[in-house]
Amino acid sequence: MRNLTGKFVVLSLFAALLGSASAQAALKVGLVLDRGGKDDKSFNEAAYKGSLRAQKEMGLELKVVEATDTNAFEPLLRTFAQRGYDLIIGVGFAQAEAVKKVSAQFPDRKFAIVDSEVPGANVRSMMFEEHEGSYLVGAIAALTSKTAKVGFIGGMDIPLIRRFQMGYEAGARKVNPKVEVESNYIGVTASAWNNPPKAKELAVSQYNKGADVVFAAAGASNLGLFDAAEERKKLAIGVDSNQNWIKPGFVLTSMLKRVDVAVFETIREASGGKLEAGTRRYGLANEGVDYALDSFNQKVLTEDVLKKVNVLKAEIIAGKITVPDYYKRNAKN
Amino acid sequence: MSWGRAMDRWMPVLRALLSVIAGFAAGLAVTWVAGESPWNVFMILIRSAFGSWYDLGMTLFYTTPLLLTGLSVAICFQAGLFNIGAEGQLTLGALAAAVTGVVLAGLPWPLAPVAAAAAAFGTGAFWGWIAGWLRARRGSHEVITTIMLNFVAAGLSSYVALYLFPNPDSQNPETRPVAKSFLIQHLSVFGDAPVSTALILAVAMCVAYGFLMRRTVLGFELRSVGQSERAARVAGIDPGKIQILAMVLAGGLAGLVGVGEVLGNAEKFKLGFSPQYGFVGIAVALLGRGNPVGVAAAALLFGALHKGTGDLDFETENVTRDLSMILQALVILSVSADGLWDWVKRRV
Numbered sequence: 078m079r080n081l082t083g084k085f086v087v088l089s090l091f092a093a094l095l096g097s098a099s100a101q102a103a104l105k106v107g108l109v110l111d112r113g114g115k116d117d118k119s120f121n122e123a124a125y126k127g128s129l130r131a132q133k134e135m136g137l138e139l140k141v142v143e144a145t146d147t148n149a150f151e152p153l154l155r156t157f158a159q160r161g162y163d164l165i166i167g168v169g170f171a172q173a174e175a176v177k178k179v180s181a182q183f184p185d186r187k188f189a190i191v192d193s194e195v196p197g198a199n200v201r202s203m204m205f206e207e208h209e210g211s212y213l214v215g216a217i218a219a220l221t222s223k224t225a226k227v228g229f230i231g232g233m234d235i236p237l238i239r240r241f242q243m244g245y246e247a248g249a250r251k252v253n254p255k256v257e258v259e260s261n262y263i264g265v266t267a268s269a270w271n272n273p274p275k276a277k278e279l280a281v282s283q284y285n286k287g288a289d290v291v292f293a294a295a296g297a298s299n300l301g302l303f304d305a306a307e308e309r310k311k312l313a314i315g316v317d318s319n320q321n322w323i324k325p326g327f328v329l330t331s332m333l334k335r336v337d338v339a340v341f342e343t344i345r346e347a348s349g350g351k352l353e354a355g356t357r358r359y360g361l362a363n364e365g366v367d368y369a370l371d372s373f374n375q376k377v378l379t380e381d382v383l384k385k386v387n388v389l390k391a392e393i394i395a396g397k398i399t400v401p402d403y404y405k406r407n408a409k410n
Numbered sequence: 411m412s413w414g415r416a417m418d419r420w421m422p423v424l425r426a427l428l429s430v431i432a433g434f435a436a437g438l439a440v441t442w443v444a445g446e447s448p449w450n451v452f453m454i455l456i457r458s459a460f461g462s463w464y465d466l467g468m469t470l471f472y473t474t475p476l477l478l479t480g481l482s483v484a485i486c487f488q489a490g491l492f493n494i495g496a497e498g499q500l501t502l503g504a505l506a507a508a509v510t511g512v513v514l515a516g517l518p519w520p521l522a523p524v525a526a527a528a529a530a531f532g533t534g535a536f537w538g539w540i541a542g543w544l545r546a547r548r549g550s551h552e553v554i555t556t557i558m559l560n561f562v563a564a565g566l567s568s569y570v571a572l573y574l575f576p577n578p579d580s581q582n583p584e585t586r587p588v589a590k591s592f593l594i595q596h597l598s599v600f601g602d603a604p605v606s607t608a609l610i611l612a613v614a615m616c617v618a619y620g621f622l623m624r625r626t627v628l629g630f631e632l633r634s635v636g637q638s639e640r641a642a643r644v645a646g647i648d649p650g651k652i653q654i655l656a657m658v659l660a661g662g663l664a665g666l667v668g669v670g671e672v673l674g675n676a677e678k679f680k681l682g683f684s685p686q687y688g689f690v691g692i693a694v695a696l697l698g699r700g701n702p703v704g705v706a707a708a709a710l711l712f713g714a715l716h717k718g719t720g721d722l723d724f725e726t727e728n729v730t731r732d733l734s735m736i737l738q739a740l741v742i743l744s745v746s747a748d749g750l751w752d753w754v755k756r757r758v
Contacts, residue, residue, distance in 0.1 A: 152720070265573075
């Protein structure tokens with residue numbers, strides 16, 4: 078018995094040695110999530126899942142932390158850098174300033190940020206072509222609508238969400254020039270991302286005015302839209318993650334923003350040792366944005382609509398259609 | 411000094427310590443249930459709060475606003491009022507500092523931060539005055555009015571920041587940056603931690619608070635009104651006037667939080683910058699028992715706790731942000747339950 082225990086100790090020591098040896102070789106990745114946290118069923122969760130997938134497939138050393146307040150981003154990023162993490166990813170534009178400052182202080186570490194462009198020789202910026210995906214769901218909305226009226230609900234009224242709105246309106250008008258688009262925003266502060274009752278109120282009012290499809294880009298507030306759609310027997314469109322499953326039959330589709338893919342690919346490039354600085358754009362062409370089709374929305378999203386939308390998608394990728402971009406609105410005028 | 415008098419003097423300190431220990435025990439027990447060694451968690455808390463100049467700096471950075479809000483609530487306690495409005499007062503104080511820095515961008519250095527600090531104090535004081543006046547002259551309970559004024563302050567600050575002075579270079583909900591001449595001295599011994607001379611200002615306010623309470627007629631009047639409004643009136647003190655003054659001073663102290671945040675750290679007003687400094691200030695005041703040294707010690711404790719629990723997410727496998735907030739909440743709960751009980755007993 079004693080002998081057995083001795084063997085076990087030796088074995089486990091050996092295993093521990095092996096374990097630490099492989100951990101030393103593994104890439105160390107730190108992920109700093111925004112205040113929404115890893116269970117927001119939307120943006121942060123997508124980033125978290127992308128990093129978990131990378132951990133599973135590449136065996137890296139991953140640490141995920143959530144910020145407690147806006148002043149916490151910088152210390153969290155800095156702690157990762159001080160502890161020798163190779164790649165440090167900030168999720169959300171709120172971290173832009175912190176990433177800029179800390180990346181300059183630690184030039185031998187790699188940094189990455191989602192949804193903001195940060196200059197720097199060691200910073201990768203992940204940007205999404207939200208207007209392209211929104212254009213497609215706008216077309217889907219207008220093609221499905223029987224009243225030629227569709228709605229848009231934005232979360233916080235900021236340029237990022239205006240970009241969704243502009244693409245959505247353009248897509249709807251492309252397939253039906255006479256379509257009416259009713260747009261509302263939930264608020265001007267960060268609480269707009271987590272206010273389902275207000276989203277529901279806006280959705281009900283849009284449905285009452287005759288809209289029969291409403292798209293919301295509002296984070297956790299989207300849940301209010303889905304409730305309203307179910308109550309009024311109308312259709313809703315989800316955002317960021319695939320939200321079709323939340324109310325099957327009432328969610329027409331979801332505008333996917335593949336933060337998970339972007340985070341995964343950034344980590345993969347870093348683990349191959351060839352993460353280049355600069356901005357990487359994720360659009361329709363590289364499946365960074367898309368619309369969602371699965372068993373939950375098969376019945377509401379018709380073949381006819383799909384066919385037309387896939388033509389539009391191919392034309393955008395081929396460069397035959399240029400989707401209006403809110404970020405470039407001033408350059409044009 | 412007789413044994414009885416020593417007991418009277420040290421009993422509150424002992425009870426405060428016991429309530430802190432009880433809170434920590436409960437919080438650490440939760441981490442134990444989550445699968446961490448409580449001793450290890452405690453050591454991480456100590457190390458990440460005081461382990462280096464940088465860590466100490468972050469702790470002091472969080473201590474600064476907590477000291478101010480703690481004093482704000484404490485001064486009201488002395489006058490028998492319960493200020494739950496420090497959160498709204500500090501929000502408007504920070505907004506005022508930022509707006510001053512944008513509008514009066516041409517002011518030269520020594521004058522500029524002084525003007526911004528005065529604006530922060532004045533705006534917070536005005537917000538406190540509203541609740542004080544309503545209490546003294548209309549009989550509206552300050553607990554209700556200060557809570558409601560927090561909401562008004564949140565709405566008002568959103569409007570001013572986002573419609574009148576929005577930052578065109580950022581999607582964050584914040585104002586434009588203040589002019590460089592408004593920035594205050596960074597204390598470089600703490601490295602990258604954003605500790606500024608605002609810490610010295612807060613400590614000075616703590617000393618001033620002690621002087622006011624112990625050495626001035628006004629301090630005596632504040633305490634008299636707090637102990638018994640009727641007795642104070644009989645003694646020729648106008649309780650209404652004292653209550654208004656207490657709320658004005660409380661609001662001003664909370665408003666000064668804006669100095670460290672806007673002029674010493676963010677260089678602008680960011681919506682939602684405060685992780686509930688105003689409410690944690692209530693726990694600071696209760697634990698400090700109205701004593702300036704006590705309030706300062708309590709502010710340091712909660713600053714260290716905020717910094718330390720923030721790092722638990724980093725240092726452990728199982729203590730996430732939410733769990734570390736539970737730990738923090740249990741300490742606050744334990745401290746407040748004990749302190750509040752005293753305060754209720756005194757009033758009833």
